[in-house]
Amino acid sequence: MPPTGRRERNKQEKLDRITAAARELFAERGVDEVTTQEIAEKADIGAGTLFLYAKSKGELLLLVQNSMYAEALAVGTSAAARSSDVLEAVMAIVRQVVQCNRKQVDNGRTYLREIVFGDPEEPHHRDALVLTVQTEEAIAEVLRRDAEISAGAATLAHIVSAIMFVSMAATINSARPVDEVVREIEDQVRVLLRR
Structure with missing residues (x-):
């Protein structure tokens, strides 16, 4: 398998941060009580970037x-x-x-x-x-x-x-x-x- 490029590694790293942030917030408060903005902030990304990974x-x-x-x-x-x-x-x-x-x-x-x-x-x-x-x-x-x-x-x-x-x-x-x-x-x- 060829090595993953920097761009792909960065995308995967962001996806991992988004997943971890959403998992933690959803577990704490439930999906209905969490905003996408809170997830973006916890993942340390912009809200626009978040929507590139999940609409x-x-x-x-x-x-x-x-x-x-x-x-x-x-x-x-x-x-x-x-x-x-x-x-x-x-x-x-x-x-x-x-x-x-x-x-x-x-x-x-x-x-x-x-x-x-x-x-x-x-x-x-x-x-x-x-x-x-x-x-x-x-x-x-x-x-x-x-x-x-x-x-x-x-x-x-x-x-x-x-x-x-x-x-x-x-x-x-x-x-x-x-x-x-x-x-x-x-x-x-x-x-x-x-x-």
């Missing part, structure tokens, strides 16, 4: 949450690989995604809304959509272990994903702890898989 606060949230989601998916997929029970393996993936999404519940719910209603032409939105596809692929891979459901694994994974996202986004679940949300999802997945 809206929603895009900034996608940027922050995507990195955490990718990490959670990797941890969940690794845990799933160590489990021989299909339901347990699926739930290993689901649990990590739910925990990631609920570190700051309002941010997590806003993130889900951005995924569904955001502009798919924006790069951070595209990245979020890719993560949802990767989640379904990881779940489908687990489901293919069971010969009885292997043929429908992709469709079942899509349904599991829908169950997970609706459970995380539901207003009725906004105050519920992670374990209760995971248990609700598991109960539905168990019925789906007839376990």
